[in-house]
Amino acid sequence: MKREIKELQTKANQIRKNVIEMLSEAKSGHPGGSLSSAEIISCLFFKVMRFKSKDILWPYRDRFHLSKGHCCPALYSALCLSGYFAPEALKTLRKTGSILQGHPDRRTPGVEMASGSLGQGLSIALGMALSARLDKRDYRVYCLMGDGEIQEGNIWEAAMAAAHFRVDNLCAVVDYNRFQIDGRTEEIMNLEPLMNKWESFGWHVIQCDGHNIEELLESFDEAKTVKMKPTVIIAHTVKGKGVSFMEHVVDFHGRAPTEEEKDIALAELIEIERIEEKKGD
Amino acid sequence: MEKLYARDAYGKALVELGRKDENIVVLDADLSGSTRTAFFGHEFPERFFNFGVAEQNMMAAAAGFASCGKIVFASSFAMFATARVVDQVRNSICYNNANVKIVATHGGITVGEDGSSHQALEDINYFRAIPNMRIIVPCDAPETREAVVAAYNNPGPFYIRLGRSKALSIEGRKEFFLGKGHILKLGKDVAIIACGVLVSEALKAHRILEEKGISATVVNMPTIKPIDEELLVELAKGHKVLFTCEEHQIIGGLFSACCEVLARKFPVKIDRIGVEDKFGQSGSPQELMKLYGLTAESIVQKIEKELR
Numbered sequence: 001m002k003r004e005i006k007e008l009q010t011k012a013n014q015i016r017k018n019v020i021e022m023l024s025e026a027k028s029g030h031p032g033g034s035l036s037s038a039e040i041i042s043c044l045f046f047k048v049m050r051f052k053s054k055d056i057l058w059p060y061r062d063r064f065h066l067s068k069g070h071c072c073p074a075l076y077s078a079l080c081l082s083g084y085f086a087p088e089a090l091k092t093l094r095k096t097g098s099i100l101q102g103h104p105d106r107r108t109p110g111v112e113m114a115s116g117s118l119g120q121g122l123s124i125a126l127g128m129a130l131s132a133r134l135d136k137r138d139y140r141v142y143c144l145m146g147d148g149e150i151q152e153g154n155i156w157e158a159a160m161a162a163a164h165f166r167v168d169n170l171c172a173v174v175d176y177n178r179f180q181i182d183g184r185t186e187e188i189m190n191l192e193p194l195m196n197k198w199e200s201f202g203w204h205v206i207q208c209d210g211h212n213i214e215e216l217l218e219s220f221d222e223a224k225t226v227k228m229k230p231t232v233i234i235a236h237t238v239k240g241k242g243v244s245f246m247e248h249v250v251d252f253h254g255r256a257p258t259e260e261e262k263d264i265a266l267a268e269l270i271e272i273e274r275i276e277e278k279k280g281d
Numbered sequence: 282m283e284k285l286y287a288r289d290a291y292g293k294a295l296v297e298l299g300r301k302d303e304n305i306v307v308l309d310a311d312l313s314g315s316t317r318t319a320f321f322g323h324e325f326p327e328r329f330f331n332f333g334v335a336e337q338n339m340m341a342a343a344a345g346f347a348s349c350g351k352i353v354f355a356s357s358f359a360m361f362a363t364a365r366v367v368d369q370v371r372n373s374i375c376y377n378n379a380n381v382k383i384v385a386t387h388g389g390i391t392v393g394e395d396g397s398s399h400q401a402l403e404d405i406n407y408f409r410a411i412p413n414m415r416i417i418v419p420c421d422a423p424e425t426r427e428a429v430v431a432a433y434n435n436p437g438p439f440y441i442r443l444g445r446s447k448a449l450s451i452e453g454r455k456e457f458f459l460g461k462g463h464i465l466k467l468g469k470d471v472a473i474i475a476c477g478v479l480v481s482e483a484l485k486a487h488r489i490l491e492e493k494g495i496s497a498t499v500v501n502m503p504t505i506k507p508i509d510e511e512l513l514v515e516l517a518k519g520h521k522v523l524f525t526c527e528e529h530q531i532i533g534g535l536f537s538a539c540c541e542v543l544a545r546k547f548p549v550k551i552d553r554i555g556v557e558d559k560f561g562q563s564g565s566p567q568e569l570m571k572l573y574g575l576t577a578e579s580i581v582q583k584i585e586k587e588l589r
Binding site: 063065105106112113114115116117119120121123124125126127128129130131132134135153154157158160161164165 | 306327328330332333335337338339340341342343344345346347348349350351368369371372373376377379
């Protein structure tokens, strides 16, 4: 268990380094929310979810839908580390002709459905979850949402319907980093009391530290045991997590690091990695 | 000829398709009695999902179903199946080329008494510019059945627009082929190109014009996208003037689609019958057709003026 947690943390760190490198190379994109979701995505792709990167359309695969599409660099890194495509592609993010579009697109091996226009992903995940029921398949559907994103009305239409249809193979995650483009969520459009909102819509709600691998794994395990209702994990995270000058800084929601910032960020992430390596010894 | 509800034909076609293909799922947004998706819901309750009054969720969920191999029919009134959900249809359905057939009823001004908020007159325009989307406006119940089957047989997104009222079954109509129009009456002075309920008005106009010594061609053009370019050019070559007739705004529908082709391929004088950039209002369907100039008489008047 200990070792596994360490490995998942290493993968999360790798995702962060990839995110910084990709965005710096692309010269645009969204670092803040990509960094805050690194552990969530690491746990899903390297432990929780069942899939075969060499058999992309394996019918029994768990589905992952990135509803907060702008954080796709983290997803692309995880797909690459899972073997869906070669690492060279990461350098092409956002460039003409690339398989890695600025927001998720089906031309990327491993991406189930495009996203980017916020608020639609939970509905798509619901359709996937209901399809599993019709086909009598036991795959699960995971949907990662942003906190700013759930200000969209469409999300709450989907939330109401998922509870109504009693889909228990649907697990949503809110990357609750408390920032959106224009500022703090509590100032722009308050989400609280967030737990009560989901509960009152009929969901099983779990809250956890979205950077704590152990807590995340426990949450995903708990979600699997919940019957007759969908589960949402409210993952408390830090926007820009792992890079000191990006943490809690709204500017880095949608600004790529400069060459200089990239070097500092990577140095910091390597230092974090080194400290964590030591911890395990 | 008999008058039938196109939406009845839709509901029956769904049941027929549902019996032979268990991959079909049907979604509705609290209007299943009116759209007739309830026919399917009664026979296949496990494959029918009522999303309540939440069309945005229904459309994006439709894309989710399609991503798992389902053939999805999603229905509501034309107003709520288009205007309300353009983003979901563009980004979740069409961009993913999802196998979703949006079949809307209550399109156009013949919705009648419910008034402007329920009279979709811009619906074709909303969807026409979206890549991957195909648009069909059947003229009667039998053509509706054929269009629904065609949509089922062709993977990818469709928008099929049906009316609320009964429609006269068109005599001499040919079998529906996606992307094809066909000539119902062959004349030489003017060609009238119509879709939906305006096809029967165009045929009426043809008879009146004949009495007045004007020879009109009448074309049924059910597929608005992709429009039948070949037939349009042929018509333009053989007639002095063309006329389009549609129960839609004059902007963005059949008229626009025809002009876009002919301006490039064979410029010719082309005029139109449609709702003249106005909102509708309450009234009986027949009264509103008259008031908004969508009758055979209006067609005749405009054509006479044009040819004078």
